[in-house]
Amino acid sequence: MGDKGFPALRLTLCFLFFIVTLHLVHGDLSYSFPEEMKTQSVIGNIAKDLGLDLRTLSARKARADSEGTRKRYCDINLSTGDLITSERIDRESLCGKKPSCVLKVDLVLENPLELHRVSLHIQDVNDNSPKFKKDLIEMEISESADKGNRFSLEQARDADIGQNAVQRYNLEKNEYFILAADNKAELVLENTLDREKQKELNLLLTALDGGSPQRSGTVVIHVTVLDANDNAPVFSQAVYKASLPENSAPDTIVINVNATDADEGVNGDVTYDFGHVSDDYINVYSIDPKAGQIRTTGVIDFEEMNSFEIIVEAKDGLGLTSYAKVMIDITDVNDNAPVIYLKSLTNPIPENVSPGTEVGIINVQDRDSEITDRSAALFSKMFLLNWFPLLKTIILW
Template sequence: METPLPKAPQKRQVTAIIIVLILLILWEVDGMTIKYSVLEERESGSYVANLAKDLGLGLGELEARDARILSKGNQQYLQLEQKSGNLILKEKLDREELCSDTDPCILHFQVLLKSPVHFIQGELQLLDVNDHAPEFLENEILLKISESSHPGTAFPLKIAQDLDVGSNTVQNYTISTNSHFHLFTLNHSDGRRYPELVLDKALDREEQSELRLTLTALDGGSPRRTGTSQVLIVVLDINDNAPEFAQLLYEVQVPENSPVGSLVITVFATDLDAGTYGELSYSFFQSSNQVIQAFEINAVTGEIRLKKTLDFEEIRSYRLEIEASDGGGLSGKCTIAIEVMDVNDNAPELTMSVLISDIPENTPDTVVAIFGISDPDSGENGKMMCTIQDHLPFFLKLTVENFYTLVTERALDRESQAEYNITITVTDFGTPRLKTQHNITVTVSDVNDNAPAFSQTTYTLRVRENNSPALHIGSVSATDRDSGANAQVTYSLLPPADPQLPLASLVSINADNGQLFALRSLDYEALQAFEFGVRAADRGSPALSSQARVRVLVLDDNDNAPFVLHVTLRGDI
């Protein structure tokens, strides 16, 4: 349970409010970047940070704005608990698998907030733990040294590989106690540590033709991890010419789509010695795992070929150290700088973040979809354009880099068109051009924007007098262009304009179909015609209605005999 913090003085409270306001202003700007760090190999569900607190949002605001975490492609490393605001790991992360030798290991993500739409850039730095020990690629390192070598001569040894980075990778080397050599740990230009054996006391092949020492690599983690390899030193007779390469530096470009087995380059060295002292053998020297996995060298010819297909998007360049050794233990070295050339071998990718497939009519500027696009190629091959078909009432709006919003261009009318099929096309500028298409269907939902319409503004009905009660005397009809409940029509009688007309006892109307009925027998001699209004209303919210007039004419029937009104008599009586 958390302990409540003591109340700060008034001055500190004002300062805190100002800081919060500044943070809120920064938060509104899409360029803000939030940065977190977490150790690798932590369990899924581990707490990273409270995103709501870091963004200065109140409790429940992340959920109200439908906050979500977006990552490139479909790789999701983080998960957001909207109610608590906690950012947690979605899965256990392995730094070596995700970033290899790259340090620092940064995983990029975005925070999407809706209503209104805001994007916030995020970085998760994956910190290394010392979960790998140094490892030599060979259990035994063969070193041939001439007995004529002078004290102080240095002999570089092959390095150990450690998948960890920073202080957790190889920091130091030691050699087992002996009377002839001591060891230095030196730094490469790329930061890697390598061991160098230095001769303290001259060797005598006749006295001792071989020495076997133990080379130990130590990392800087806690606790420290180590790896060992045996160094076999063979003492040779004098060999006074070392191999020499034609060039100290070779530069070569290799397209990333080159097939496995392709020749990259052939190196060549010469040795002025004869016999076994002049026989050369080529090999990689102090090479990284990446080099060994990607290339192979022919020890006799010096040909370097591809061992696997290169991927520009994964590694853009390699640096190879090549050693030519003669039969007498002397060697020469050269460097090969390989530049991987990008080929347009990746089609653009589209990742849909938000999709609203049902939108109401009569609503302009409605967000239909939010999506991101990406292309791992470089240069023109990685540049993209995003389009939809012409003549659609929608447009694409670029929100932040490579994130688009699909928005209605104007208010839609369901009665004109109830459904739209939209194809989003993402095309790169490479040669040949590659594209990705994503199809979405948008349905326009009905709004009650049409009142029922009568087929006639005035209806005239004729009924012969002395009719039977409940006689069907005619019908009115109205239709509604809307759908669902908005199109369901209900009929009713309007109050008569003449308050003396007993309309309620004369006619009735069927509310569902508009049929009119005479409620009693009509008498032409009493009522020759009457008029009333009818109303048609839909069941929308709010309901819409219209009116029409109905005139009923009563037709005469010969139902009365003549009778004498007055008799006059004339004459004499």
């Protein structure tokens, strides 16, 4: 065969690999286990669940590959058939606040070549405590404030989800304030303040989660009693919503928030800031303290995070504060090419190998959204159908 025959041979082998994939990718396995298990902890028994004895598992060189990540989170103990953890698995670093956290692993067997997709459902454990943005909250409240007036506080943040996240608040018993509700960080003035009697007071606020064992975080509220400042800033909306395409250039305007204060002078001078947000948010967005304009400052990647929820605070000159929520939905753009993963035999292929011998599996993945992924899959099927008559001729030859 001359040099001109080699490209045709390579093309034929590629399509043969693709056809083999249709027959050798088997059903999924699924396991559920808690995060933060010790290394070498057993997730499940691969041999039992696939109906293989241990000698077969070892002879077929079973291995576990984690696609799309540099870390190897699990491995197979060929002596027992157990799928075991190979390093610490932290749900929060993998999935953040997503309600479902699934890690995909490929189980590969050789002789003949098989591929099983394994879904690892990582359950949340209560390994994070509620935290406030600061250790001290400074407030200034007029002695003319009426009984029943409410004062919003910044809520605590907990990296855990569901029942393990913040469930309620507790305010240390005092003469002047109570909580509006045990699940809301909002003070209610129960008794009138008297600056001449007490011009300063400290309140201890505790945030508690619902985990077992229960975790908590505290903040001290320092209240300075003033002679006047009767109104807190009021946002034009309780919730602001915006949509932003991924890969937006830095300094792109996302949305404007606006709060007004009925007081005059320094009492009505409103400034804006973010509430308690993670460092990832701070590196992506900024807010103009005077204008309330939110802009992008970093790279926005739909595949990393497809939505943001930011608490914005408006504070007047003497410290009365109100809060609003900004919800930003990130729209996907087709910025990822499909990636082809090839699973092949570890031993060289002899030149006299019989036709029909399994030599490899092609696994195609695309990190973009489902619509783009389906389009790529449809194109692959159409491309295969267009070439199938030629392949059939080559295979028969």
